[in-house]
Amino acid sequence: MERYYRRTEVIEMLSLDEDFLDRLLAETSICEEVGGTFSARDVERIRVARHLEEDLGVNPAGIEVVIRLLERMMAERRELLSVIEAFCRKLAERGA
Numbered sequence: 001m002e003r004y005y006r007r008t009e010v011i012e013m014l015s016l017d018e019d020f021l022d023r024l025l026a027e028t029s030i031c032e033e034v035g036g037t038f039s040a041r042d043v044e045r046i047r048v049a050r051h052l053e054e055d056l057g058v059n060p061a062g063i064e065v066v067i068r069l070l071e072r073m074m075a076e077r078r079e080l081l082s083v084i085e086a087f088c089r090k091l092a093e094r095g096a
Contacts (some may be wrong), residue, residue, distance in 0.1 A: 004037035027060035
């Protein structure tokens with residue numbers, strides 16, 4: 001079962017300014033779940049967003065683009081690993 005984090009936990013865990021979180025929720029696709037909680041995936045997206053804004057000066061529109069690109073890259077990486085694993089299994093079957 002996936003763990004969910006309360007808003008206060010996320011703010012404390014990531015040392016966030018509450019205004020930053022409110023702005024992020026208003027200007028990106030990151031959103032609170034019912035009951036004001038965040039999934040582990042959302043917490044990671046918030047962490048990345050904070051890094052992008054504070055360390056790299058990326059605006060909310062740019063944050064949204066970067067997060068979507070990162071998520072697409074990770075999905076494609078998982079798919080590629082799956083293909084490689086299937087290929088290795090086929091090779092092992094032929095060699096056995």
